[in-house]
Amino acid sequence: MEIAWFDRHDAALEPVLGGKNTSLGIMTMAGLPVPPGFAVTAGAYRRALSDTGVDVDLARMVGDLDVSDSAALGRVATQARETITGTPLPQWLVEEIDAAYATLSERCGRADLPVAVRSSATCEDQPDASFAGEHDTYLWVRSADGVREHLVRCWASLYTDRAICYRRQMHYGEDGAAMSVGIQQMVMPRTSGVAFTLNPLNGDRSQVAIDASWGLGEAVVSGSVTPDNFLVDKVMGDITSRVISDKTVEHVLDGADHVVEREVEEERRTAPSLSDEEVRAVAALARRAEKHYGRPQDVEWAIDPALPADASVVLLQSRPETVWSRRKSAVAEASADTFSSIVHNLLHPSGTPSVHLH
Numbered sequence: 001m002e003i004a005w006f007d008r009h010d011a012a013l014e015p016v017l018g019g020k021n022t023s024l025g026i027m028t029m030a031g032l033p034v035p036p037g038f039a040v041t042a043g044a045y046r047r048a049l050s051d052t053g054v055d056v057d058l059a060r061m062v063g064d065l066d067v068s069d070s071a072a073l074g075r076v077a078t079q080a081r082e083t084i085t086g087t088p089l090p091q092w093l094v095e096e097i098d099a100a101y102a103t104l105s106e107r108c109g110r111a112d113l114p115v116a117v118r119s120s121a122t123c124e125d126q127p128d129a130s131f132a133g134e135h136d137t138y139l140w141v142r143s144a145d146g147v148r149e150h151l152v153r154c155w156a157s158l159y160t161d162r163a164i165c166y167r168r169q170m171h172y173g174e175d176g177a178a179m180s181v182g183i184q185q186m187v188m189p190r191t192s193g194v195a196f197t198l199n200p201l202n203g204d205r206s207q208v209a210i211d212a213s214w215g216l217g218e219a220v221v222s223g224s225v226t227p228d229n230f231l232v233d234k235v236m237g238d239i240t241s242r243v244i245s246d247k248t249v250e251h252v253l254d255g256a257d258h259v260v261e262r263e264v265e266e267e268r269r270t271a272p273s274l275s276d277e278e279v280r281a282v283a284a285l286a287r288r289a290e291k292h293y294g295r296p297q298d299v300e301w302a303i304d305p306a307l308p309a310d311a312s313v314v315l316l317q318s319r320p321e322t323v324w325s326r327r328k329s330a331v332a333e334a335s336a337d338t339f340s341s342i343v344h345n346l347l348h349p350s351g352t353p354s355v356h357l358h
Helices: 011-016 018-029 042-052 054-062 070-085 091-107 144-159 161-169 218-222 276-293 323-347
Strands: 003-005 037-040 115-121 137-141 179-185 191-196 207-214 228-233 239-243 249-253 259-263 297-303 313-320
Touching: 003 091, 011 042, 018 037, 018 115, 018 179, 018 276, 018 313, 037 091, 037 115, 042 054, 042 091, 042 179, 054 070, 070 144, 070 161, 091 144, 091 179, 115 144, 137 144, 144 161, 144 179, 191 218, 191 276, 207 218, 207 276, 218 249, 228 276, 239 276, 276 297, 276 313
Parallel strands: none
Antiparallel strands: 003 037, 037 179, 115 137, 115 179, 191 207, 191 297, 207 228, 228 239, 249 259, 297 313
């Protein structure tokens, strides 16, 4: 089986789940409020590409590519994506995906359950690199046909210009590039956004920083809207800063199951997208994720009005915070080097000057 359910997470499968799906499985098993779903493993990706011969074609295309040649990069990336999306899935994988999607729909009590189809590359969300935004996510996908179509698109997003360049920059070999894909029950949030369990402006770990806006979180992530911003004191739970923005657009569902960007009505544009109680609930959820992982987190969350008020905040993703973690690591390395130098000079006080005596 190449299907891994979030609520039956097996740590042994983590190398083929990628950062995102591993996190969803761990959080589900920890009792955090994660919408249900399953992952199609990177093993399925590798096996399917091997069965169809696409892996050989991709290796030939990308192996000797000079990524500094932008024209060649664009041409090869397009060809690679078209090769993946133009190759039918093997029948064994079609059957496994269709069966898993039918089971998820049955569990959630809705035929043709709307789902999010999310990329989870095997090198994503590592402590030394974050591939956030490099690979594709598709929202409000219905039907087994739709799930399979968008799964293949997620696979293909391994070969965008940016993704190829980023792997080279971070020294991840093409041989190790593989894609797991998460299939997760869709929520239709009134408000959504991100939360950092430290202040991203100064690295202060005593605060939770929350960005929030109306509708789906893509408006916040893509930068198409300036979100409301809140700072919450971790110890006291007090909201220490509150900046309410003019939120001009939101991403919502239209009548044809498409996510669209639309203008926000005048009366909601400058209204807070979260109540104080909801701000504290989001902060508390982010802290639970940080406590579970034992390090600062970058959390995606949503408020689903269809859920009971005391359980309306759901956790969509949690990944390690990278910016301040990298800085802390760099400072620690520099301090260690300085300390080593001081110790060396104390132990060998005449060593360095003797070089200059001649």
